[in-house]
Amino acid sequence: MIHKVEKIIGGRTLFMETGGMAKQAHGSAFIQYGETSVLVAVVESKEPKEGIDYLPLFVDYRERSYAGGKIPGGFFKREGRPSDREIISARLIDRPIRPLFPDAYRNDVIVMVTVLSSDQENPAGVLGIIGASVALSLSQIPITDKIAAVRVGYIDGQYVVNPTFAQIEKSKLDLVVAGTRDAVVMVEGGAEELSASQVLGGLKFAREGIREILDMIEELAKTASLQKKEFTPPETDQELEGKVHASVEAPLGEILRIADKKERENAYDELVKSTVGKLIEEYPEQETTIAVIIGDIEKKKMRQMVLQEGRRIDGRKNDEIRDITCEVQVLPRVHGSALFTRGQTQALASVTLGTSLDSQVIDGIEQQEFRKSFMLHYNFPSFSVGEVRIPRGPGRREIGHGALAERALSPVIPNGDNFPYTIRLVADILESNGSSSMASVCGGSLALMDAGVPVKKAVAGIAIGLVYEEDGVCILSDILGAEDHLGDMDLKVAGTREGITAFQLDSKIGGIPLEVLERALQQACTGYNHILDVMDGTISTPREAISQYAPRIHTMKINTEKIRDVIGPGGKIIRKICEDTGAKIEIEDDGTITIASSDENACKMAIETIQDIVAEPELGRIYDSMVKTVTSFGVFVEFLPGREGLVHISELKKERVNDIDKVVKVGDKFKVKLVGIDKQNRVKLSKIAAEEELAEK
Numbered sequence: 028m029i030h031k032v033e034k035i036i037g038g039r040t041l042f043m044e045t046g047g048m049a050k051q052a053h054g055s056a057f058i059q060y061g062e063t064s065v066l067v068a069v070v071e072s073k074e075p076k077e078g079i080d081y082l083p084l085f086v087d088y089r090e091r092s093y094a095g096g097k098i099p100g101g102f103f104k105r106e107g108r109p110s111d112r113e114i115i116s117a118r119l120i121d122r123p124i125r126p127l128f129p130d131a132y133r134n135d136v137i138v139m140v141t142v143l144s145s146d147q148e149n150p151a152g153v154l155g156i157i158g159a160s161v162a163l164s165l166s167q168i169p170i171t172d173k174i175a176a177v178r179v180g181y182i183d184g185q186y187v188v189n190p191t192f193a194q195i196e197k198s199k200l201d202l203v204v205a206g207t208r209d210a211v212v213m214v215e216g217g218a219e220e221l222s223a224s225q226v227l228g229g230l231k232f233a234r235e236g237i238r239e240i241l242d243m244i245e246e247l248a249k250t251a252s253l254q255k256k257e258f259t260p261p262e263t264d265q266e267l268e269g270k271v272h273a274s275v276e277a278p279l280g281e282i283l284r285i286a287d288k289k290e291r292e293n294a295y296d297e298l299v300k301s302t303v304g305k306l307i308e309e310y311p312e313q314e315t316t317i318a319v320i321i322g323d324i325e326k327k328k329m330r331q332m333v334l335q336e337g338r339r340i341d342g343r344k345n346d347e348i349r350d351i352t353c354e355v356q357v358l359p360r361v362h363g364s365a366l367f368t369r370g371q372t373q374a375l376a377s378v379t380l381g382t383s384l385d386s387q388v389i390d391g392i393e394q395q396e397f398r399k400s401f402m403l404h405y406n407f408p409s410f411s412v413g414e415v416r417i418p419r420g421p422g423r424r425e426i427g428h429g430a431l432a433e434r435a436l437s438p439v440i441p442n443g444d445n446f447p448y449t450i451r452l453v454a455d456i457l458e459s460n461g462s463s464s465m466a467s468v469c470g471g472s473l474a475l476m477d478a479g480v481p482v483k484k485a486v487a488g489i490a491i492g493l494v495y496e497e498d499g500v501c502i503l504s505d506i507l508g509a510e511d512h513l514g515d516m517d518l519k520v521a522g523t524r525e526g527i528t529a530f531q532l533d534s535k536i537g538g539i540p541l542e543v544l545e546r547a548l549q550q551a552c553t554g555y556n557h558i559l560d561v562m563d564g565t566i567s568t569p570r571e572a573i574s575q576y577a578p579r580i581h582t583m584k585i586n587t588e589k590i591r592d593v594i595g596p597g598g599k600i601i602r603k604i605c606e607d608t609g610a611k612i613e614i615e616d617d618g619t620i621t622i623a624s625s626d627e628n629a630c631k632m633a634i635e636t637i638q639d640i641v642a643e644p645e646l647g648r649i650y651d652s653m654v655k656t657v658t659s660f661g662v663f664v665e666f667l668p669g670r671e672g673l674v675h676i677s678e679l680k681k682e683r684v685n686d687i688d689k690v691v692k693v694g695d696k697f698k699v700k701l702v703g704i705d706k707q708n709r710v711k712l713s714k715i716a717a718e719e720e721l722a723e724k
Contacts, residue, residue, distance in 0.1 A: 054166025067158030095392025210538020363478020405429030488521030
């Protein structure tokens with residue numbers, strides 16, 4: 028049976044339907060907003076997965092090319108591996124729905140989101156979050172709550188719900204907010220240096236739209252929801268738990284005071300190993316259970332230590348930031364580089380400058396093809412956390428972290444008119460113990476300045492954590508990896524001294540109240556401003572000149588009617604200029620020509636050659652020429668690139684020339700003077716006149 032519900036949200040109709048498509052899935056929903064539609068299907072395994080201590084949830088987000096009226100490129104003409112945007116969208120859906128599952132739920136769950144139609148106006152990502160919540164709510168899967176999501180813009184001082192692509196281009200804020208009726212579960216977005224209060228205003232504004240959509244989900248669930256299956260967490264042997272507790276209570280208290288990450292992890296691993304060794308004979312095949320119990324005790328003790336003793340693992344105050352060191356020009360040949368170290372987190376940032384030919388072509392179903400001239404790529408090798416793992420290309424986490432850092436820096440990147448370079452920034456994480464993505468922002472900002480990129484301002488970022496209990500709340504600045512793992516929130520905020528540029532929130536619990544989030548946001552702004560102070564001590568403004576190893580880029584404008592002259596038949600002339608000078612040359616339809624080379628002289632040679640090609644023949648001017656054709660009445664010479672003229676036999680020598688082949692041959696070079704232009708724009712050249720004028724000088 029088909030069930031439908033619809034409502035006007037943000038001036039467009041949001042439509043939800045179930046029972047019409049994907050009926051064998053355990054839960055499915057068709058969601059449409061405007062004429063953009065997605066299908067979400069959810070399935071779970073019959074039995075829980077044994078031997079794991081995490082929720083085996085996988086979210087897949089795919090865009091069908093037909094949704095945007097396109098045929099896929101490439102040889103096979105079908106969709107292949109997910110694009111970066113699809114991976115980022117999948118993460119956007121995964122993060123808010125993960126906290127909805129009960130603790131200790133171990134069934135495999137797959138959420139598949141397929142974009143079936145795109146109206147080129149309404150983004151589909153938010154619909155994926157809504158659809159996932161609907162599908163889970165209608166299924167038998169025992170989720171603990173329902174969520175909804177909206178996108179928020181800020182245009183002309185007004186917040187806008189679910190802005191269109193055109194509105195997003197004009198907006199100073201682009202936030203995706205997911206939450207329950209009373210709390211925020213996930214936030215992802217960027218801003219053009221807005222204040223904390225303006226960003227918080229966007230979160231408050233989102234709440235109304237979220238509640239309206241939750242009303243729709245609940246209305247649909249009343250008629251179409253299946254009975255939730257009961258889930259009872261596996262009971263732990265109380266006797267075993269007591270013995271583990273007695274064995275690890277005191278040692279864990281000491282371990283949680285070890286500041287060094289590797290030393291603490293080694294001590295913890297040894298404690299788990301020794302505890303399993305003591306109890307395994309009495310409790311066979313309970314290794315995983317024992318390890319999980321120890322993990323639960325560690326989490327409780329860490330939280331008690333923070334809330335009751337006011338002490339963090341490394342002894343810092345709640346708002347204290349670890350020691351920071353910054354270096355620039357750390358790599359001799361790259362165009363710009365920086366090494367940013369904060370505690371035991373270290374990012375090496377490297378900048379490469381290229382021409383517009385190096386820009387990335389972005390082609391998706393939701394927007395017209397465009398070229399991207401600023402890219403940030405984030406790498407997280409296993410050695411950064413002391414692990415052995417074979418590298419297999421960037422994973423979902425790396426793509427997501429790189430996108431966050433790129434979003435943080437994008438507002439300060441100069442536009443192409445002021446700086447006509449393609450910029451690639453690579454952040455290699457060399458060591459990690461908390462918020463390597465924010466270290467990438469800081470290192471990236473330093474490296475851009477070192478490269479001479481005229482960024483508007485410096486950007487820094489910080490991660491904020493939370494321990495949230497009924498009897499106390501503690502907000503932690505610059506969290507360690509363990510504080511992230513054992514805490515309740517991961518809030519990342521980046522910005523300049525003028526305001527916030529990027530914002531990301533993940534909740535490990537049912538949601539974060541806005542009043543707590545407001546305090547955390549203020550603490551984050553104070554923290555990243557402190558980091559900016561440290562960064563300014565190393566480099567506070569961009570270098571006046573780019574690296575000697577970076578390409579020099581010059582632009583010039585020519586009459587559009589002359590473009591074909593510069594290109595030549597089949598591209599012959601422009602290829603020859605590139606070969607002769609070693610410069611890269613690009614020509615736009617509006618007559619803009621970009622010349623690039625790491626050799627300044629090559630640029631000058633190319634510019635002069637192009638100027639000669641587009642130059643109009645000038646009466647009385649002397650030109651260098653080369654003989655192209657010899658005839659009985661004279662020779663045709665090329666005196667401008669691609670432009671030929673006649674030197675009559677009488678203008679070759681003062682004496683009479685009886686046999687022209689004895690005087691001149693093809694390939695000869697000599698000076699000529701332009702002495703006449705007829706009505707047909709044919710030129711008359713003279714070798715004699717050029718020699719006489721030069722002799723007088």
